[in-house]
Amino acid sequence: MAQIYISLGSNINREHYVKQGLLSLAKAFELPFEQLTLSSLFESKAVGFDGAAFYNMVIGIKCTQSIEEVASMLRAIEFSHGRDHNAKKFSPRSLDLDLLLFDDLIIDQPAQLPRDEITKNAFVLWPLSQVAPGLTHPIVKQNYRDLWQAYNKTSQQLSIVANCW
Numbered sequence: 001m002a003q004i005y006i007s008l009g010s011n012i013n014r015e016h017y018v019k020q021g022l023l024s025l026a027k028a029f030e031l032p033f034e035q036l037t038l039s040s041l042f043e044s045k046a047v048g049f050d051g052a053a054f055y056n057m058v059i060g061i062k063c064t065q066s067i068e069e070v071a072s073m074l075r076a077i078e079f080s081h082g083r084d085h086n087a088k089k090f091s092p093r094s095l096d097l098d099l100l101l102f103d104d105l106i107i108d109q110p111a112q113l114p115r116d117e118i119t120k121n122a123f124v125l126w127p128l129s130q131v132a133p134g135l136t137h138p139i140v141k142q143n144y145r146d147l148w149q150a151y152n153k154t155s156q157q158l159s160i161v162a163n164c165w
């Protein structure tokens with residue numbers, strides 16, 4: 001059984017798509033909602049483009065699926081919730097699901113793991129440090145709690161918001 005971590009984000013009808021994204025993940029992985037490990041829900045400004053603020057969080061899931069199956073499932077969930085097949089990298093999102101970690105795999109296909117954004121974006125690192133504080137990043141060899149503590153928190157402002165699920 002693999003331990004995976006997924007980043008979830010939305011800046012279009014945020015409360016609706018966060019809730020629907022979580023329900024879709026539980027259904028896709030055939031888990032009761034309560035078995036998802038959920039970070040706090042964060043609000044942050046859009047990064048890389050001018051747009052509405054995002055809601056972001058990280059979800060931990062134990063799964064039996066292969067990396068290829070997980071990547072495919074995440075894309076299917078995004079598309080089922082209005083994600084444009086031709087969406088630009090830095091653009092508004094109804095639902096954005098990024099696989100951050102799959103056990104301690106270091107690969108580039110079918111997804112970059114560990115995802116490069118982990119150490120670069122507060123909206124990924126802070127929630128990941130909540131759900132996996134003692135887990136060690138397989139490349140930088142530091143745990144996520146320490147990485148978050150050392151992160152330059154003035155570079156991206158985040159705030160915790162009330163859960164919408």
